[in-house]
Every structure is written in structure tokens, then in C-alpha cells.
Amino acid sequence: MEIMLSNPAAPQLGAMREQLDTPALLLDLDRFERNSARLASGIQRGGVAWRPHTKAHKSPFLAARQIELGAIGVTCAKVGEAEVMVENGIRSVLVANEVASGPKLDRIARLQDRAEVFACADDPYHVELAAAAGLAAGVEIPLLVEIDVGMHRAGVAPGAPARDLARLIDRSRGVRFAGLMAYEGHVLTLWPATVKEAAAREAIGLLVDTRRLVERDGIPVDIVSGGGSGSYTATAQIAGMTEIQAGGACLMDLFYADECHLAEEGYEFALTVLAMVTSRPTSDRAIIDAGFKALSARDDVPPRPVGLPDVTVTTLSAEHGYLELGPGAPDLQIGQRVELIPDYSDTTTFRHDQFVGLRDGRVERVIPLLARGRLS
Amino acid sequence: MEIMLSNPAAPQLGAMREQLDTPALLLDLDRFERNSARLASGIQRGGVAWRPHTKAHKSPFLAARQIELGAIGVTCAKVGEAEVMVENGIRSVLVANEVASGPKLDRIARLQDRAEVFACADDPYHVELAAAAGLAAGVEIPLLVEIDVGMHRAGVAPGAPARDLARLIDRSRGVRFAGLMAYEGHVLTLWPATVKEAAAREAIGLLVDTRRLVERDGIPVDIVSGGGSGSYTATAQIAGMTEIQAGGACLMDLFYADECHLAEEGYEFALTVLAMVTSRPTSDRAIIDAGFKALSARDDVPPRPVGLPDVTVTTLSAEHGYLELGPGAPDLQIGQRVELIPDYSDTTTFRHDQFVGLRDGRVERVIPLLARGRLS
Structure with a gap:
């Protein structure tokens, strides 16, 4: 049996955030x-x-x-x-x-x-x-x-x-x-x-x-x-x-920002997960392609969508995230990218093999989590 | 910068369960x-x-x-x-x-x-x-x-x-x-x-x-x-x-066994996580080397230690699992291996790069989760 190591989804250097395949772990x-x-x-x-x-x-x-x-x-x-x-x-x-x-x-x-x-x-x-x-x-x-x-x-x-x-x-x-x-x-x-x-x-x-x-x-x-x-x-x-x-x-993440008060110290959210809307089954529900294998969530602290008012992550199944769209939410379209701030970096990063390192919104470097999986 | 891909902790074929380094994802x-x-x-x-x-x-x-x-x-x-x-x-x-x-x-x-x-x-x-x-x-x-x-x-x-x-x-x-x-x-x-x-x-x-x-x-x-x-x-x-x-x-896992009633159908726990006691700070607490990067746990369904009565997993931090030892628990020693049945296979396996495939308690094959991390 052949072992496949190539990855057709690997991001291209110089690509813009809006061109990236999803889900992806982004590092500004x-x-x-x-x-x-x-x-x-x-x-x-x-x-x-x-x-x-x-x-x-x-x-x-x-x-x-x-x-x-x-x-x-x-x-x-x-x-x-x-x-x-x-x-x-x-x-x-x-x-x-x-x-x-x-x-x-x-x-x-x-x-x-x-x-x-x-x-x-x-x-x-x-x-x-x-x-x-x-x-x-x-x-x-x-x-x-x-x-x-x-x-x-x-x-x-x-x-x-x-x-x-x-x-x-x-x-x-x-x-x-x-x-x-x-x-x-x-x-x-x-x-x-x-x-x-x-x-x-x-x-x-x-x-x-x-x-x-x-x-x-x-x-x-x-x-x-x-x-x-x-x-x-x-x-x-x-x-x-x-x-x-x-x-x-x-x-940085929501835990450090909100529970450890580091936002007040000037720390910025460097880590996000980029996902895509894959289904819009109802007017108040959108499904994204990032579930608990790409994102973590504590009961009371779901990942927070960036720049999408009145949009809440309600549930994560293995590969699906449920977004609830309130009355003030934009009408998200299938194919639209959604960027999320993780609840906690340490429960998020190990779900991914690599950071997509961005500078000014472009891929400068793909950074593998080389020590990921080195559990022993 | 050199990229290291060799892994000194890789299990040896033929090794017994009792010889395996920890944590390890075992598949019977x-x-x-x-x-x-x-x-x-x-x-x-x-x-x-x-x-x-x-x-x-x-x-x-x-x-x-x-x-x-x-x-x-x-x-x-x-x-x-x-x-x-x-x-x-x-x-x-x-x-x-x-x-x-x-x-x-x-x-x-x-x-x-x-x-x-x-x-x-x-x-x-x-x-x-x-x-x-x-x-x-x-x-x-x-x-x-x-x-x-x-x-x-x-x-x-x-x-x-x-x-x-x-x-x-x-x-x-x-x-x-x-x-x-x-x-x-x-x-x-x-x-x-x-x-x-x-x-x-x-x-x-x-x-x-x-x-x-x-x-x-x-x-x-x-x-x-x-x-x-x-x-x-x-x-x-x-x-x-x-x-x-x-x-x-x-x-199989605790979710399928207990909540989907598959134990009653004859299904057996094939998947476990092997960990080791690394600290015994108090008489009622043992620390193992498997935390939430090796194991998952829902609030009310922690992983279940095999063959250790009155031993409960109470908390998982990144790389530490807390075991509470009740009055009927064995006196776990530092260095002792502990095998745990996961709460849910789908939230457990992706934390690891490989299954250690055992037959009759010996390593028959190391089975990589080749599609792990293929999130897109």
C-alpha cells in the first residue's frame, strides 16, 4: 500500500486570505x-x-x-x-x-x-x-x-x-x-x-x-x-x-482576552480559523466546514466570528459548525469565508498540521506544527 | 532549518503492551x-x-x-x-x-x-x-x-x-x-x-x-x-x-456503549489510550501523562480506566490527566501504566498520529491515521 504524503490543498505562498481553502489555521x-x-x-x-x-x-x-x-x-x-x-x-x-x-x-x-x-x-x-x-x-x-x-x-x-x-x-x-x-x-x-x-x-x-x-x-x-x-x-x-x-x-484567544484580561494589556488576536459556509438550509442557520476537528469550544465560550454581528457558533459536530443568524446578522452565502477567533489556542492548534502565516493578508509562509503529535 | 521527521518514541513491532511508551492510542x-x-x-x-x-x-x-x-x-x-x-x-x-x-x-x-x-x-x-x-x-x-x-x-x-x-x-x-x-x-x-x-x-x-x-x-x-x-x-x-x-x-467507546446501547449488541471496546502515572502528589490524587491532547472528555463522561476500581478521571489539562483515587482504589505507583476507554472515539483518535495495533497484547502493526489533518 502506497503512502500518500502530497497534499493538493496546501496553500500557495502569496495567496490572499480570500483565496485560501478551508478550514485553515491562520496566524497573523x-x-x-x-x-x-x-x-x-x-x-x-x-x-x-x-x-x-x-x-x-x-x-x-x-x-x-x-x-x-x-x-x-x-x-x-x-x-x-x-x-x-x-x-x-x-x-x-x-x-x-x-x-x-x-x-x-x-x-x-x-x-x-x-x-x-x-x-x-x-x-x-x-x-x-x-x-x-x-x-x-x-x-x-x-x-x-x-x-x-x-x-x-x-x-x-x-x-x-x-x-x-x-x-x-x-x-x-x-x-x-x-x-x-x-x-x-x-x-x-x-x-x-x-x-x-x-x-x-x-x-x-x-x-x-x-x-x-x-x-x-x-x-x-x-x-x-x-x-x-x-x-x-x-x-x-x-x-x-x-x-x-x-x-x-x-x-491570544478568547480565554486570554476575556478571562485573563490580556486584551486590556494590548495583546491582539493573532490566531484565527478560516472556514467556509457550505450550507444555508434555513434563514437563521448556516453550516460551516469547521467542526470539532478544526475548532474547540467550551460550553459557554464558542469561537467568535470576526466582523459578523449577531452570528453565533452554537454547535460543533465533527466537521460541521452551526452558525445561528440573529435578526442583525448578514445574509451569509454558501461559499463565503468566515474567520473565527478560537476560544482557546491550546485546544485549537493541535487539530491542525500547519499555520498559514499571513502578513498584510497574504500567505508569507506555511508553518508546520512540527511537534504536533509528539505526545510522549 | 532542518525538519525532523524521525520519532525515537515509535513503538517496536512485537513489543508487549506493558513495554509501550505513553501516551499511545491502542487498537485491539x-x-x-x-x-x-x-x-x-x-x-x-x-x-x-x-x-x-x-x-x-x-x-x-x-x-x-x-x-x-x-x-x-x-x-x-x-x-x-x-x-x-x-x-x-x-x-x-x-x-x-x-x-x-x-x-x-x-x-x-x-x-x-x-x-x-x-x-x-x-x-x-x-x-x-x-x-x-x-x-x-x-x-x-x-x-x-x-x-x-x-x-x-x-x-x-x-x-x-x-x-x-x-x-x-x-x-x-x-x-x-x-x-x-x-x-x-x-x-x-x-x-x-x-x-x-x-x-x-x-x-x-x-x-x-x-x-x-x-x-x-x-x-x-x-x-x-x-x-x-x-x-x-x-x-x-x-x-x-x-x-x-x-x-x-x-x-467502540463509552458513547456507543452507554448512550447508543451497543454493548448490549455484543460490541467490544477496541480503542483505548495507554497512559502512565507520572506523579503521586497525594494519597487521593495521581497524575497521568495524558491530558486533552491525548484524550477527550465530556463533562459527565470522562474516559474510564480499565481494571482500576474506584479510580476516576476528574480533569484533563493539556498534558496532564488527574485521577481521583477513592477508598477502594489501588495504590497507583509512579511509572505504572493506565489504560483508558475513551468517552468518544471521534473526539479521541485525531489527537494521535497513529494507532498501535495490538493482537494478543503485542504490537502487530503501527497504523498511521493517514487522513488525519486533511481538514479541507
Whole structure:
């Protein structure tokens, strides 16, 4: 059986937005770059380094652009994503998760000759596995201790438990203690700003207090990492932090705009999905060719059509989106293109193989999500 | 910039389930084949042909297996999926959607020399566009008229409006009237069986009545297509149907088992996601390495761990799944593998690039979802 890799639907460079086949994941490159520069400067104002999380864009090309704009490296979720980044020239990668399998840690060890690739630990199990992989490969795997500062996902308790884990790493061969990490994901949507800032200070306080506890042992803490797009304005200002992982604001979406209040900070919607009306069965219903395989939607936050008043996405089935046309809606025609702002970039991008990178409404570059599908 | 395509995490043939890296999309091949044979025979009992929808598996290899087990061809959602199927040897493909762009219809026209590739219309717009594409390529594009029989998605109204569209196709050059299609998706979850059957008869009655109306014009109706996995037991028995598109039951999931009552028909869970415990921060919480990029979950239907009593998936973030361990739960260890039955196959499979095809618990074949990402 032959394997087909050519794609007759691939967009042409120079094509206009109005000529693109649908559905397509669009990235406005000017906006992406302005958002990235804004995020970089906002973080660096606090004297802190920027290590953007690439889990939504999954692209070494966009990662390299972020590094040109000030990032010191990138954050990834998975070892497979780190491999794609390193293979494509990124020299510093934090895998911001516990890695709990020997084969995965062997892969991290093998990457060390071309890049600095950090992983996290919240249990002696991870340290022992990483030490074995490092020793076998003749390298030291740099490990951060992840601390639970209130999100209650992964992470060891702050204070003595985290300090004890740092000690274990520090005295183990095959690994190197590189610092501490936490994610204050539970504060992102708090509001007003004063409430969010207080919660961020409380959460990150546990992280930087632990830093001091570890340093009191004489163990240097080079990296103290954390911070999302919804919290960096507070977190990047807290003394003791060394780097911020926020990356989502470079793409922007309704979650960051409305629930994290980033529209008020000047971030622009760089990411959209282009769809086409394929059916107009009734006067109040239009069907588009983007369903849940091209778009995501939370119950109360559907994707938002651009420039189409009184048009609402009501349902997504696999390949169909239902648009409800209110009294003030335009009379959408079959064949008409509809551009939608995603509810959340991180639940949208991985449904696609590529961004269509636009500048001034024309295709400048097709950007594959090279690390898409690298789930392990 | 170099593009990395090798994948160090690729599973080895012959590996045991317990050796697989995670997360991984597992397909039990024996179960897939038994489900497929059961579905084929259930449909063919009514003298009706089986044209399974491939939107969840997206694999020409699995499509070919279904054809060996009795299917006459396959159903696809997108032109890009049809291209992958045809390029890989499938000779009859129904694109069960309206196609509303000229370039897409050109692509369908180009496929006609290697396969019969049908598309749908519910408006003269589609017919005119298809006719232009067919004429330009010197072929006749076979078109089905899609009828709305109560799901209220796409589709022209049954009766005279559908008949008029069939007439338009019949007299247009560059296209050929091939039949009628409807999807009774609104009846799948009705219960008890008598209620579902009555609703299916009512919906499909509109379809087969329209068939007679078109035939009264002297226009032959070769194909009358419809039916999902949740409705085929009723729909395949209705006189006037010629083919059934049900395909999801071959994979099975919690939706088909519990809401469509297919477990009672003997279908087995062929599709699972394998994950690993990466953190055990508290006695009642375990974190696995599969979040919403590897698994889907509806609010009230999380994926179900296999063989782990009192263990519940409570939340999925991007790459983390939260397991709540009740009093009767086993003491899950970091590094331990957890197998989960998806809530819905169609929202699960496209998150992965490949099925790991197992037989007797060993990797027999890695099956890429070749049509994954062919959204247009």
C-alpha cells in the first residue's frame, strides 16, 4: 500500500486570505511578533528571563522567532516536543513536567550533547530514573524540582519536602540540580487585578521561600521558573524568580482576552480559523466546514466570528459548525469565508498540521506544527 | 532549518503492551475485526450494503480491512480524506458533505479516473460548482442530494425541494445524479429501542418517500444512504435504503456503549489510550501523562480506566490527566501504566498520529491515521 504524503490543498505562498481553502489555521505574523515583543518586554522589565511555553504553537520556526525577540530558550510539555525543538536548532529547552519512564529519560540524556534540556522531578522515583539514564549516557541530566504552590496538580510540597528532593538530586550522580519550578495556574482567571496579584504573590512566595531554604543548604538555585500568560504581570515582578514560561499570549484567544484580561494589556488576536459556509438550509442557520476537528469550544465560550454581528457558533459536530443568524446578522452565502477567533489556542492548534502565516493578508509562509503529535 | 521527521518514541513491532511508551492510542485488532464483522452482518441482513464512515479511524489500511469484511467502499467527511483513501487503493468513496468550493470540486473531479468519488449537494450552488468542475475535467461528478430528515444540520427539505434538486443535477452536464442521502443523527441516543426505532422509521421515511418522488420523474435513484452506528439496527431494515454509513461501532467507546446501547449488541471496546502515572502528589490524587491532547472528555463522561476500581478521571489539562483515587482504589505507583476507554472515539483518535495495533497484547502493526489533518 502506497503512502500518500502530497497534499493538493496546501496553500500557495502569496495567496490572499480570500483565496485560501478551508478550514485553515491562520496566524497573523505581525500580530504574533508584536504580542511576542510585548510579552518579552513585560517580563524582562522585572529583570527576569523569558522562556516561552511552545505547547500551543509546537513550531521550532516560531520558537526561533521568539528567541530573536528576546527569549532565552523554550518550554515544552513532552520529551518528543523537546526532540523536535533541539533537532531544529533550539539550544535550551525545559520539559516542564515530570518524566517517569526510563526510555524517555534516555532520550533526554541523548539530547544533552546538542542542547541543555531540563526535566522536572517531584519524587525520588524521577531522580533515580534520571540518574540511571544520565550515568548510562555519561551525562548529567539537569533537573528542576517542581513544587505545588496551590494548583494541586503535580509537584512536591514546598519547604522541607522540596528541599529534601533538591538535596537528593544534588548528591546523585548522572543528574544535576538546576533549580525549582512551579505553575500558579490557579490564579490566572482571578479578578480584579489586585486579587490576582495577591494570589500570585502568595503562590510564588512558596516557591521563592523554598529557594532560600535550598540555598541555606549551600545548594545553588540557578533557575526559578514559573508563570503563565494570565499571571506573568504579577509573577515576573516577584524577587527570586529567574524566568517566566508564559507563551500563550503570543497567539491570544478568547480565554486570554476575556478571562485573563490580556486584551486590556494590548495583546491582539493573532490566531484565527478560516472556514467556509457550505450550507444555508434555513434563514437563521448556516453550516460551516469547521467542526470539532478544526475548532474547540467550551460550553459557554464558542469561537467568535470576526466582523459578523449577531452570528453565533452554537454547535460543533465533527466537521460541521452551526452558525445561528440573529435578526442583525448578514445574509451569509454558501461559499463565503468566515474567520473565527478560537476560544482557546491550546485546544485549537493541535487539530491542525500547519499555520498559514499571513502578513498584510497574504500567505508569507506555511508553518508546520512540527511537534504536533509528539505526545510522549 | 532542518525538519525532523524521525520519532525515537515509535513503538517496536512485537513489543508487549506493558513495554509501550505513553501516551499511545491502542487498537485491539481482534476486537476491531469482530466489531467490523458484526456490523457488516447486521447491516447486510437487511439486504443493504455497508459503506463505513472512516472519520474516526482515518486509515486506508483499516478501510481495506473493512472492505475485506464486507464493505463496498467507505464514507469520508472531507475531500482530503477521500484523496488519501483513493491514493491508497480504495475504489469507492462517498464524501458525505456538501462541497462548496471550486478548488475542492476540481480535486474530486481529478479523483474520478481512479475511483468513484461521490459528493453531496443541498443547494443549486453546489450543483453548478460541481458541474463546472466536472466539465472542465471532462468527467461527471456523481452527486447525492442530502436531505434534512430531522437532525437540522445541513440538507434540503424532503419531498419537492429535494426532488427539484435531483432534477437539476439530472439535467446538468458535468455531474450525474447518483442518489439521496440523509443522516438521522438525532435518533441515536433515544431509548428504549422501540422509541428509537419509531423515530428512525419516521426520519428515514422522509428519505425513502423522496426516493419514490424522484423515481416518479423517471430519474433512477441508485443510492439511498444513511445510518449511524447508533441507529443502523433500525435503519438497515427499512425498505428503500441501499447502504448504511455506520462505522464507529468498529472502534467502540463509552458513547456507543452507554448512550447508543451497543454493548448490549455484543460490541467490544477496541480503542483505548495507554497512559502512565507520572506523579503521586497525594494519597487521593495521581497524575497521568495524558491530558486533552491525548484524550477527550465530556463533562459527565470522562474516559474510564480499565481494571482500576474506584479510580476516576476528574480533569484533563493539556498534558496532564488527574485521577481521583477513592477508598477502594489501588495504590497507583509512579511509572505504572493506565489504560483508558475513551468517552468518544471521534473526539479521541485525531489527537494521535497513529494507532498501535495490538493482537494478543503485542504490537502487530503501527497504523498511521493517514487522513488525519486533511481538514479541507
